Amino acid sequence: xxxxxxxxxxxxxxxxxxxxxxxxxxxxxxxxxxxxxxxxxxxxxxxxxxxxxxxxxxxxxxxxxxxxxxxxxxxxxxxxxxxxxxxxxxxxxxxxxxxxxxxxxxxxxxxxxxxxxxxxxxxxxxxxxxxxxxxxxxxxxxxxxxxxxxxxxxxxxxxxxxxxxxxxxxxxxxxxxxxxxxxx
Numbered sequence: 001x002x003x004x005x006x007x008x009x010x011x012x013x014x015x016x017x018x019x020x021x022x023x024x025x026x027x028x029x030x031x032x033x034x035x036x037x038x039x040x041x042x043x044x045x046x047x048x049x050x051x052x053x054x055x056x057x058x059x060x061x062x063x064x065x066x067x068x069x070x071x072x073x074x075x076x077x078x079x080x081x082x083x084x085x086x087x088x089x090x091x092x093x094x095x096x097x098x099x100x101x102x103x104x105x106x107x108x109x110x111x112x113x114x115x116x117x118x119x120x121x122x123x124x125x126x127x128x129x130x131x132x133x134x135x136x137x138x139x140x141x142x143x144x145x146x147x148x149x150x151x152x153x154x155x156x157x158x159x160x161x162x163x164x165x166x167x168x169x170x171x172x173x174x175x176x177x178x179x180x181x182x183x184x
Contacts (some may be wrong), residue, residue: 017103019133019145024049027140035071037061040146047132047144050075052082056145057095058132059084062161063089064100065128078103079122083152093129098156100125138173151177 022041030036030051043145048061048071063070066090076083076092080102083092092101104123110116133145148152148162 009022018150020149021133021135021143021145022029023141024144025142027056027136027142030142033075036039037071038144041146043146043149043163045148046164048163049064049134049142050084050142052095056134056136056142058097059093059095059132060159060162062164063088063091063093063129064161065089067164069162081122085110094124096131098127098129098131100128130131130156130162 016123017075020042024040024047025063026038030049030050032054034046035050037046039046046061046161047058050057050059052075059070061070062068063073063086064089065086068086068091070084070086070093073084074086074087074096076085078094081094082096082103083094083101085092093099094101101122101124103120105117105120107115107117130147132147135145137145148156148159
């Protein structure tokens with residue numbers, strides 16, 4: 001049997017060679033439970049850093065569906081995965097993987113041959129939101145590598161909104177409604 005831990009370490013090292021990390025901020029600028037938007041220095045891609053359960057994650061800040069400001073979305077758990085819920089259309093996006101998640105049902109035949117819905121369960125639409133690699137250096141410096149720059153990387157739906165200039169709205173008060181055309 002092959003040593004899978006050695007193979008995994010080798011694959012991780014090869015991936016690291018392909019990535020170009022850039023300093024984006026200090027870790028203390030993103031307290032636990034918060035979000036912070038930045039432009040990646042070289043590409044000007046708009047990304048959001050999230051500090052959740054002691055881990056800093058990075059994803060495109062505009063929702064893949066219609067460009068909604070994920071920085072204003074709620075953080076929720078769905079099917080054991082931490083998600084950010086788009087404030088515009090309530091799409092759930094897995095923070096770690098970028099998968100679009102939803103509650104769905106399957107239809108099956110019962111013992112009498114009638115079609116019956118299954119109990120609702122979490123389903124994935126696949127990866128829709130680009131996530132990026134994060135490294136913390138010297139215990140305080142946050143570096144991000146743009147995953148779209150990996151040779152052969154597929155286009156992901158959130159790429160459509162990643163470079164559009166946007167005015168990120170302030171968090172709304174309960175009951176307040178604003179239109180969502182915030183492109184400049």
